[in-house]
Amino acid sequence: MTSSPTEFLTMLTALTGVYAAGLWGRASKVSIIAPASVHNGGIEPGDPLQAINDWLTGIQQAGNTAAVLNQRAARWTAVSVSLAAITTVVGNVL
Helix, strand or coil: CCCCHHHHHHHHHHHHHHHHHHHHHHHHCCCCCCHHHHHCCCCCCCCHHHHHHHHHHHHHHHHHHHHHHHHHHHHHHHHHHHHHHHHHHHHHHC
């Protein structure tokens, strides 16, 4: 059984699209964890200002992680859309 270039490109488009969707999903589920509670066995510091600072640090770290995943997802989405356009052109030419 031979496969045409459009079948290959269609599968590649689908795979890159699913991968991008997985990255979007992971980005939406990043948890906020206060660093002090991780390093101190789940016990927050007694100083309220330090506890707030730890939570703000956790929020910033979670935001950075989500941003990196979103950036990767956007790039893979662009690849998938480009492949879809190429597949359409190749399909019409062949």
